[in-house]
Amino acid sequence: MITSAARYVALLNALRYRTCRWRVVPPLRAPFDQQGTSLLLAIGLGLFLSVLGYVTVATVITDARSSTLxxxxxxxxxxxxxxxxxxxxxxxxxxxxxxxxxxxxxxxxxxxxxxxxxxxxxxxxxxxxxxxxxxxxxxxxxxxxxxxxxxxxxxATTFNYYAYLTGDEGGTIWFNGGDVLEGPVHSNDQISITQNPVFMGKVTSSATSFNQGQPYNPDFQQGYQLGVPPVLFPTAEDVTNNYWSVNSTPPTLVIDATGSKHAAVEFRADGTVVYSVWHRDARGRRVYDIEDATASVANLNGLIWVDGDVRVKGTLNGTVTLVST
Structure with a gap:
């Protein structure tokens, strides 16, 4: 029977003669492709910031150029x-x-x-x-x-743009209560206004003020303007030259109102014009040389020529220039 002391001695002898093998383990280190990671990150971050700065500067320059343009x-x-x-x-x-x-x-x-x-x-x-x-x-x-x-x-436009147009008022022509003008009004002279006439178009005058009667309460629905440049009227020579530049025959309607004769022209909405010429006899009675003759505005080649003074009224349907010399 082997005692406990004998077993202990036998175990020590076994350990004494047992061969031990030792292996040197190298220290742990990072793989080769991870070396310098911090340096690469620093370089990459620097490049990114450089590019970002360049893009920012370029954008600012582009915006400045765009603003200038x-x-x-x-x-x-x-x-x-x-x-x-x-x-x-x-x-x-x-x-x-x-x-x-x-x-x-x-x-x-x-x-x-x-x-x-x-x-x-x-x-x-x-x-x-x-x-x-x-x-x-x-x-x-x-x-x-x-x-x-x-x-x-x-x-170029014609004077029929205006409802009323004068170069010279020839005295005092009053616009007063009950007058309604459905279009632009202009005079190179001073316009006289009293009571409450209605001007549906803009009113302009080359004068610096209106001749105001009493009471004075006009209705300027499109406003007014004073001191505007005068409208230039063509001379009789201008009209004649322009007429012959587009026509080869004389004017169709020439009215003789010379001497003691008087003439009147009335335009009608149907596109016709009615005209008369008269004089006074020894007793002062009106004697007609031409009474209520009718012509079509469309057949007048754009011109009515009157030698002398003429009274004009009515509604014009068409375009025509009336010259009174």
Whole structure:
């Protein structure tokens, strides 16, 4: 029987002669593809911030350039519009209007504000065959390297645009209560108003004030303006030249009211005109040379010529120029 002490000695002997094998384990380290990760991250972050800064600066520069171009474009547009307005005003006061059909430069690189403008006038090819001339105004505004162009077509209008138009009031002509004018009113002279007439169109006068009667309570439904440029009336020579530029035969209706004769013309809404010529006999009685003769406005070639004074009334249906010499 083996005692506990004997078993202990045997165990020690076994341990003494047992071979032990040792293996050296290298220290743990990161794989080769993870070396310098922090450095790469730092470099990458630096590059990202650099690119972001460049993009930000480029965006700011682009926005600044866009703002500059927008400002220049706006300024160029207003310069072009200025040129158009000045050309229209210039054209309005040409007497007679520019002839021919060749375009020409009216304003050439006129400096204004931050840039300049140039305006060319292009007459219509049919201007030589018509009394109502037509033109194309082409205005170019330039600021820096930016150009803006505006084109406007303008056409001469007739005096039938107005419900009432005078160059000289020839004394005092009162507008008073009960008068209703359904259209624009203009006089190069002072307009006399009393009571409460109704002006449905705009009222303009080259005078600086109205001749106000009492009471004075007019109804200007479209307002009024004083001190405006006068309307230029064509001379008899202008009318004659314009007539012959589009007609090869004399005027259809020529009324002789010379000497002691008197003439009256009445326009009717059906497109006709009724006219009469008379004189006074020794007893002062009216003797008609022509009584209530009728003509069609459409057949008058646009002109009624009266040698002498004439009274005119009625409603005109059509377009015609009446000349009284």
């Amino acid at each position: 927008y400002l220049q474009s706006t300024q160029a547009f207003w310069l072009a519009e200025t040129g158009v307005e000045l050309a229209q005003r210039w054209l309005r006061y040409q007497d007679p209007p520019p002839g021919g059909t060749s375009s020409f430069t009216q304003f050439d690189h006129i400096s204004a504000g931050a840039g300049s403008y140039t305006v060319t006038v292009d007459p219509d090819d049919n201007n030589t065959n018509t009394y109502l001339k037509k033109y194309v105004l082409r205005s170019v505004g330039m600021v820096g390297g930016v150009e803006r162009t505006i084109e406007v077509e303008v056409v």
